[in-house]
Amino acid sequence: MKKPELNTTSLKIDKLINRVDNGEIKIPAFQRGYVWKQNQIIELLESLVKQYPIGSILLWEATQQEKLRSTRNIAGYRIPDKGENWPVNYVLDGQQRLSSIYSVLSDNVEQEESSEKYNPNLDIFEIYYDFSRKAFLPKSDADRTSRSVVLLRNIIDPIKLVDELSGLDKKHHSDAKTLSSIFLNYEVPVVQIKNRTKEEVGVIFERINNTGTKLNTLDLMTAWTWTEDFHLLDAIDELLEELEEKSFGSIDPKLMLQIVSGIIIGSTKTENVLRLTGERVRDNWENIEESIKAAIDFLSTEMKCSNIEFLPFHQQLIPLSRLFAKTKRVTVDQISVLKQYFWRTSFSDRYSTGQTTAKMDADIEFVNKVLDYDFSDLSKYGVSVTSKDLIETQFSKANPVTRAFLLLCAQHEPLDLANGRKVDVGNSLSSFNRKQYHHVFPNSFLTKNGVPKSRRFSVLNFCFLPSDSNKKISCKSPSDYFSTVVPVSIGDEILKSNLLPMDSNIYAMDDYDAFLERRGEVVLKAISQVTG
Structure with missing residues (x-):
């Protein structure tokens, strides 16, 4: 492998937009969708005009062998693919900032239907600048007949700027040209990662991104396991929507992945989860769904836990789901042992201390023995709660x-x-x-x-x-x-x-x-x- 590179540079906004338009920059499918509100976009624009720093954008240039099977375009816009022979830069940090800049200033206004679930409402990017008020305004607040207002989408294109100037009062022409120049010449810091392994990319992101929802190696590696016809996060989201009817819709996606791994390969440790392939998950998904539902039904009927808010530890779902994945007929004796396991772990600090994945794997092994009517490991679980x-x-x-x-x-x-x-x-x-x-x-x-x-x-x-x-x-x-x-x-x-x-x-x-x-x-x- 070539020598790893971590290069810091800067790109003017128009160059950044061009790279997105050319299909060079994509959003990994494991990243969540666009979530900013319009006031956050306006605050970003104000920072740009005042020449304030807005933070860097972290890109990972992937080789042909490392390309992700599933990606999305910036803010869901219809953007062409470069083709198989071109490297792709994946946004690991700064998605919201990059998407906001692109969506407000580019002339692309068409989104892809295939990514509709992640697409923001395009109206939030229709932002104007009022030179009389010296303020950025949403479309609903802008008087578009006024001779002091311009649409920002037309501000960095020289041809469109000429059209905007023709509709502006001459006294604002100089300010409009200055505003255009500021946007054209603002340099956005870009950190470019090259020649790094997938594991290194995950660690780099985790350590650089100190705000919002962190991406860990487990989340990142999930992207490599997806197939073209199976999007794991979409499948999880759909299942969680269904589980919401049972008041169990707030299971953490990472825990869901551990449940999936626990069912398929009997382990929740990251190094074992990474052995999953998209095909194995896809082929087992129906059983996974039914097993999780059966575990929830067990909690509801046997333990009277009809809402995840009352489940003492969410990790308890993992061994229960494993058991119901391996058998559709649970005997009275097995139910009795499962109930004892549930209460012993509920009134203990088993999942409140370290080595959680090792303990969850031990729970899976316990369930495997229960399936074989070996209940001896029950003695390993004890109540630690005192009066x-x-x-x-x-x-x-x-x-x-x-x-x-x-x-x-x-x-x-x-x-x-x-x-x-x-x-x-x-x-x-x-x-x-x-x-x-x-x-x-x-x-x-x-x-x-x-x-x-x-x-x-x-x-x-x-x-x-x-x-x-x-x-x-x-x-x-x-x-x-x-x-x-x-x-x-x-x-x-x-x-x-x-x-x-x-x-x-x-x-x-x-x-x-x-x-x-x-x-x-x-x-x-x-x-x-x-x-x-």
Whole structure:
């Protein structure tokens, strides 16, 4: 391989536009589409006019052997391909800036239908300059009949500029020529990468790009695995749209790729993921989709997790999807072991510490053994949550212990504190709505008694409660509402179903410290029961 090169240069805007028009510069398909708003475009134009630096554009010149199978054009415009014998420069960083400059100043106004999903609305690039107001204006705000307004798209083409000048008041001619000159002569910094391996390109990008969504080697290498008839990110996006109906549409695309790899080759490690080919993914895609759906159905029916917001760790989807990919018939014993695995990992810090991919691969191996009715590896998973951890855990959906706690409570079919009816946990777990949960010791009551917020919002101080019943209890002390609101005849049954301490003296004495300690014991016992 030739000696690696990393060259820094600069290109005037018209030269940059010409290179795009000639088909020399493309967007890799693994890059997301154009996302800037019109105000961001105008801010960029203001920076150009004031000669402010706008940052560099990072291009990678790929050889014939390294060309990507799937690419897009700048902002989705219809731009010709150079052909097989020409090198292609892929934009690794600066897509939004380059697309904005090109789209506002070029005379290309036609987009390709094939990239419609990624195409921005062309109207946002129709920007004018008003010399009287000395301001850039969107088309909706510009008076196009005014003799002080020009369309920027016509400002750097000498022939079109002449036409624009004919419609301008003569007093603005000098300013128009100056504006044209500024755009023509502004030099955009360009960093050109040549003779680099694919892995090096990914690392370079990751280290240079410190803002926005970072691209890592895994994302970059995905581009090399696509076939002409299968676009992985499009397939993932379509699946996520479908999963949104099951409230699981926010699975991270990188995790989706690890699920795919886990199903096909039984590993989530990057070096193994890179062995995937587009053909293998395409040929297995139907099974992949069905397996992920089956894993979600398992979580919904067996664990009452009907929304990804309540899944303690998203990594749990990987081994579950692997299992359902390998068998369509899961026995009662296998389901029992899977449930124990789920609860043990949910109430642990397994995925909160390092070496996550190694642990996920170990989970896949565990599932492989479960498929062969070898359950011995279950002993490798243990609960690490203590009573102290539960007391100190703040009630927040961002905390995996909170999510696991709510799912655990849901298993016991909690009864409404105010009337003893079954709480619709499906509704409560369909979205994270604070109104569906209740402080057992009301927040305002504890505040009046000087209890700090961190202790008031302990996860152990919450239970399921519909909003109408919540209003009945409101800010009453436990000694008040347990004697006036909670049905006495089924009081013990209500407490048990909500994993609340059965000692009535705790509530009669409004003893919050004792409540937390005793409920911690109750919850730990419940965890022990589901983990086997």
